[in-house]
Amino acid sequence: MSISVQNITKTFGKQKALNNVSFHIEKGEIVGFLGPNGAGKSTMMRILTTYYVADEGKANVNGFDVLESTKQVQKSIGYLPEHNPLYLEMYVKEYLKFNAETYKTPKSRISEVIIQTGLTPEAHKKIGQLSKGYRQRIGLAAALLHDPKVLILDEPTTGLDPNQLIEIRKLIREIGKEKTILLSTHIMKEVEAVCDRVIIINKGEIVADKKLAALRETKEQVLEVEFDYRVEEVLLEKLPYVSQVKNVGGFAYEITFTTEKDMRPTVFDFAHDHQLKTLQLSRKNKNLESLFTELTS
Numbered sequence: 001m002s003i004s005v006q007n008i009t010k011t012f013g014k015q016k017a018l019n020n021v022s023f024h025i026e027k028g029e030i031v032g033f034l035g036p037n038g039a040g041k042s043t044m045m046r047i048l049t050t051y052y053v054a055d056e057g058k059a060n061v062n063g064f065d066v067l068e069s070t071k072q073v074q075k076s077i078g079y080l081p082e083h084n085p086l087y088l089e090m091y092v093k094e095y096l097k098f099n100a101e102t103y104k105t106p107k108s109r110i111s112e113v114i115i116q117t118g119l120t121p122e123a124h125k126k127i128g129q130l131s132k133g134y135r136q137r138i139g140l141a142a143a144l145l146h147d148p149k150v151l152i153l154d155e156p157t158t159g160l161d162p163n164q165l166i167e168i169r170k171l172i173r174e175i176g177k178e179k180t181i182l183l184s185t186h187i188m189k190e191v192e193a194v195c196d197r198v199i200i201i202n203k204g205e206i207v208a209d210k211k212l213a214a215l216r217e218t219k220e221q222v223l224e225v226e227f228d229y230r231v232e233e234v235l236l237e238k239l240p241y242v243s244q245v246k247n248v249g250g251f252a253y254e255i256t257f258t259t260e261k262d263m264r265p266t267v268f269d270f271a272h273d274h275q276l277k278t279l280q281l282s283r284k285n286k287n288l289e290s291l292f293t294e295l296t297s
């Protein structure tokens with residue numbers, strides 16, 4: 001097991017940032033760590049990387065206790081923080097050499113991570129001359145220098161343009177073939193494009209832990225419908241396979257069905273039978289975004 005978190009609690013003053021948090025990540029998994037701002041994502045990552053000490057609970061990385069075996073944990077983790085600390089006046093190779101010396105890593109690794117992260121065309125330039133996308137690549141290269149078994153990435157795609165997003169996503173997927181990755185982000189598409197599994201945290205507590213494949217295979221179907229007149233929700237609840245009906249404003253409703261069968265014709269028939277006009281009817285996928293909104297709103 002690459003990461004094990006058991007009953008971690010962390011408080012800052014009167015604010016409980018993490019409340020009895022537990023989860024496990026197996027070797028080779030790419031796990032998305034989702035949550036609203038202030039949910040506790042960065043706090044949890046800083047505990048795993050030994051920057052913070054938990055008030056209660058235990059955490060292990062690659063079998064090393066984060067409190068008792070700090071150095072071993074640091075050697076086995078590559079960490080890219082949300083605000084990537086770079087020296088803009090340094091050249092790319094110069095910066096990576098500086099980091100290699102800190103880790104006591106062979107200089108041969110510098111060329112290897114430059115190739116691995118696609119930095120070759122820019123390796124001769126100063127960091128300050130490079131785009132945000134290439135600066136993120138430098139952060140990843142620095143995190144990979146000592147060949148860690150686990151990568152912890154905190155908002156690695158913040159501020160990137162669409163092309164840079166695609167490049168960094170591809171790079172993370174490639175790295176994930178050899179490493180265990182815990183990826184913090186608030187971008188749902190990021191997780192769906194890169195990760196095998198998602199952990200959602202809200203107000204310092206884990207509210208979901210799901211495989212992305214299982215989420216995609218859900219039999220739930222959500223329809224958004226707007227009529228020209230208000231309907232009693234109890235009537236909509238009598239439709240077949242209905243598990244939930246919610247008025248989302250005015251004469252609009254969100255109806256959840258537990259079936260793979262397309263229920264739009266059934267809703268059309270309902271409107272006809274009750275002499276209603278259907279102004280809008282659309283199918284809303286039960287995706288990661290809807291799950292996130294449901295659990296954190």
